[in-house]
């Protein structure tokens with residue numbers, strides 16, 4: 001699954017992050033400068049991706 005990080009403030013997908021990235025690392029939005037722990041942003045991205053997939057499957061299996 002391809003997880004795309006997204007800034008919760010401005011929606012930008014461009015982040016600055018340390019080379020030794022881990023869940024405790026603080027990543028900073030390149031656009032608005034908001035910073036958050038990588039683990040937190042990743043969790044949000046995973047939740048979003050799951051909701052997207054669930055929505056897709058829901059449509060797929062909704063009887064015709």
Ligand SMILES: [Zn+2]
Nearest residue numbers: 007010029032
């Ligand atoms: Zn931002």
